[in-house]
Amino acid sequence: MKKAIFSMSMVALIFSCSPNDEVTDDINDSVNTDFSGILNLPTDFYNYANPDLPNHFVTGQVAGIDNTPNNNPVTDEGATLGRVLFYDVNLSGNNTVSCASCHIQERGFADEGAFSTGFEGGLTGRNSMGLANARYYDNGRFFWDERANTLEDQVLMPIQDQVEMGLTLNELVSKIQDQDYYQPLFTDAFGSSEVTSDKISLALSQFVRSMVSYESRYDEGLEAVNGDEDDDFPNFTELENIGKDLFFSNRTQCSNCHETATFSGDQARNNGLDAVLTDLGVGGVTGNNNDQGEFKVNSLRNIALTGPYMHDGRFATLREVVQFYNNGVQNSPGLDNRLRVGGGGRGGNNNGNVRRPNLNGQEIDALVAFLNTLTDESFLTDEKFSNPFVNN
Numbered sequence: 414m415k416k417a418i419f420s421m422s423m424v425a426l427i428f429s430c431s432p433n434d435e436v437t438d439d440i441n442d443s444v445n446t447d448f449s450g451i452l453n454l455p456t457d458f459y460n461y462a463n464p465d466l467p468n469h470f471v472t473g474q475v476a477g478i479d480n481t482p483n484n485n486p487v488t489d490e491g492a493t494l495g496r497v498l499f500y501d502v503n504l505s506g507n508n509t510v511s512c513a514s515c516h517i518q519e520r521g522f523a524d525e526g527a528f529s530t531g532f533e534g535g536l537t538g539r540n541s542m543g544l545a546n547a548r549y550y551d552n553g554r555f556f557w558d559e560r561a562n563t564l565e566d567q568v569l570m571p572i573q574d575q576v577e578m579g580l581t582l583n584e585l586v587s588k589i590q591d592q593d594y595y596q597p598l599f600t601d602a603f604g605s606s607e608v609t610s611d612k613i614s615l616a617l618s619q620f621v622r623s624m625v626s627y628e629s630r631y632d633e634g635l636e637a638v639n640g641d642e643d644d645d646f647p648n649f650t651e652l653e654n655i656g657k658d659l660f661f662s663n664r665t666q667c668s669n670c671h672e673t674a675t676f677s678g679d680q681a682r683n684n685g686l687d688a689v690l691t692d693l694g695v696g697g698v699t700g701n702n703n704d705q706g707e708f709k710v711n712s713l714r715n716i717a718l719t720g721p722y723m724h725d726g727r728f729a730t731l732r733e734v735v736q737f738y739n740n741g742v743q744n745s746p747g748l749d750n751r752l753r754v755g756g757g758g759r760g761g762n763n764n765g766n767v768r769r770p771n772l773n774g775q776e777i778d779a780l781v782a783f784l785n786t787l788t789d790e791s792f793l794t795d796e797k798f799s800n801p802f803v804n805n
Contacts, residue, residue, distance in 0.1 A: 421603040439463060448594045452497065452801050459797035461492035461623040467638055469674040470627050478673065480553035485565060487619045490601040495620025497598060500565075500800045503588045504572055505532040506579030512571070512617070513800065515541040517538045519793050522624060527726025531576040538576075539692075540726040543719040545792065546712040548622040551672075551679035557708045559681050562697045569610060569615040576599030589613065622751040626714040626792040631657075634786070635674065649786065655776070656783025663737070665770050665780070671713050676787065678710025682749040685742035685767065686723060694724070696747075706747050715792065717785045731781045739772045 469475065483485065498504065499512045515529035515537070516522040522544035536566040539557050547555070553563055553799055561567035571577040572585055580588070589595055589608045596606040599796045603612050622665045634646025645654045660667045670678055683706040690696075696705030722728040728737065742752050744767050753765035772780070792798070 415524065432663050437517075450803060451594055453803055454497075454698075454801055458493055458749065460487035461489050461619070461797065462487050464623075464627075466531050466627055467632055468634070468637055470625070474673045475549065475675055478549050478551040478675070478677070478679070480531065480550060481548055481622055482563065482565070483627040485618055487623050488602070491603075491616050491619040494595075494598040495616035495618070495623075496593070497622050497799070497801055498589075498617050500802055501589075501592075503592060503805065504580065504585065506584075507532050507607060507746055510578060511805075512568075515577070516544055518798055518800075519718070521545055521626075521793065522798075523719035525719045529577070531574070532579050533576075534805065535576040539724045540571065540721065542709070543715060544621055544624050544712045545626040545714040545789075546675045546677055549673070549675035549677045549712065550709070551677070554681075554709070558694050558698050559581050559709055564618045564621060566615045566679075568621065569614050585611055598617040624792075624798060626712075626789040628791040629714070629789040630786040630788075631783075632674070648762055650782070652775075652779050653782045653786055656779035656781070657786075659772070659776060660783050665772075666768065667738075667780075669751050670710050670749075676713035676716075678712075681707040681709050682751075683707045683745060683747040684729075684738075685745055685748045685752055688743040690745070691780060692724065693721045703747060706745055713784065713787055715788050717788050718793070731784055732777060734782045735772070735777050739770050739777065742767050742769075 435543050447508045465573060483493075498679045499516075502508045502511045502514075504511055510530075510532045517524060520543075523543035527540055528538070529541045530536060542557070547564060552559075555561040555564055555567035556570075561570060569582065569585075572580050573582065595608065599608060599612060602616055612637075630648055631646075634648045635642065637647050638644040642657070646657065649657065660663050663669075670682060672679060681704070683694075687706070690706050693705045695707040696702065698704075720726075720729060720731065722731070722734050728734045738752075742748070748767070750765070752767050752768050
C-alpha cells in the first residue's frame with residue numbers, strides 16, 4: 414500500500430468528507446497543521462474491517478464465537494484511531510508507557526517478562542497475555558480472572574490501574590484532548606472531534622479485535638487439505654504431523670480447551686496448576702468456590718513467542734508447558750473434567766483420577782513442533798498493527 418506522511422488536511426479532507434460534505438470551522442482551522450513529525454499513517458486506511466480471512470475462519474464454529482458487539486463493529490477509521498491510542502504514552506500518568514509497552518507486536522502482543530513493568534516501575538500481578546484473536550474468545554470476558562465483562566470494559570482498566578498506567582478517566586480525556594493530532598482521527602471514527610472515555614474504549618477495542626492471526630503454516634496446511642485436520646498436512650514435517658494428531662486427540666484433550674481454528678477457549682477453566690491455591694482466579698472475582706483456580710483459556714496463536722506461560726509466567730518454555738500437562742497436573746477440587754480420566758466437561762468429577770497422557774520424549778517434541786506451526790510471521794510484522802509514532 415502506498416504510504417504518505419500523515420497530515421490534518423489528508424485525514425480531514427480525504428478520509429472524512431465527500432464532495433458534498435461541509436467541513437466544520439474547527440477542522441478548517443486545523444487542516445493546515447502538519448503532524449508529519451509525530452505520526453506516519455497511510456494515505457488510504459488500512460483494511461481492518463474486512464480482512465481476507467480463509468474459509469476456516471468465516472464458516473462453521475468460528476463465525477459463531479466472534480464477541481464483537483453490534484454497537485461497536487470494527488471500522489477502518491475506528492481501528493486507525495485505536496492504533497494511535499494503543500501506542501500513545503500519553504495514556505499513562507507520566508508519559509512513559511503505552512498499551513504496547515506490555516503487548517509487543519513481535520511477541521504476539523504479549524510481554525517477554527513473567528510480569529510487566531508499570532509507569533512508575535512497579536510490576537503487574539499477572540502475566541500480560543497475547544492479544545491475537547481476542548475477538549474469538551467465546552464468552553467475551555477478559556483478563557485472566559475474566560473480571561471485565563467485555564473488551565470495551567477491559568481496555569480502560571489498565572489505564573486506570575495505579576501500577577500499570579495511573580490515570581483517571583477524566584485525566585485520560587484531558588490528556589488526549591490536548592494532543593491536536595487526535596482531532597481528525599476522532600472525527601473520522603465518530604463524526605465529531607469530541608474526546609470521551611467511551612470513544613477511547615470503542616476505538617481501542619476495535620483495534621484489538623482487528624488483530625486476527627490467520628496466516629501461519631497451520632493455516633496453509635489446513636487449506637491444502639481442504640479443511641480436513643485428520644489428513645497429514647503436506648507442508649508439515651513428520652514430527653509436526655505427529656504433534657498435530659496428538660493435539661487433536663482425546664488422549665491429550667488440547668483441542669477440547671483450545672477450540673476451532675482460532676485455538677481459543679470458551680470459558681475460564683482450572684487446569685490444575687496448584688493443589689493449594691495462592692491465586693483464586695475467577696473465584697477471587699465471583700466469590701464462588703466452584704470458580705476457584707479458574708483462569709481464562711487464551712488463544713494459542715503465536716504461542717511460541719508469547720512466553721513465559723500461565724497467568725504467573727511460571728513456565729519459561731513450551732516444552733515445560735507440555736511436560737506439565739503430561740505429568741504435572743494437580744488434583745485440585747475444581748480441576749476441569751477434561752483433565753480427568755473419563756471427563757469431558759467443567760468440574761463435577763472430583764473423584765476421578767487426573768488424566769496422564771504419558772507422552773514419551775518424541776511425542777513431547779512433536780507437540781512443541783506443532784505449536785510452533787501456529788506462528789504467523791505476517792501478523793508479527795504487519796505495519797497496520799505497528800507503532801505509528803515517528804519517534805517512539
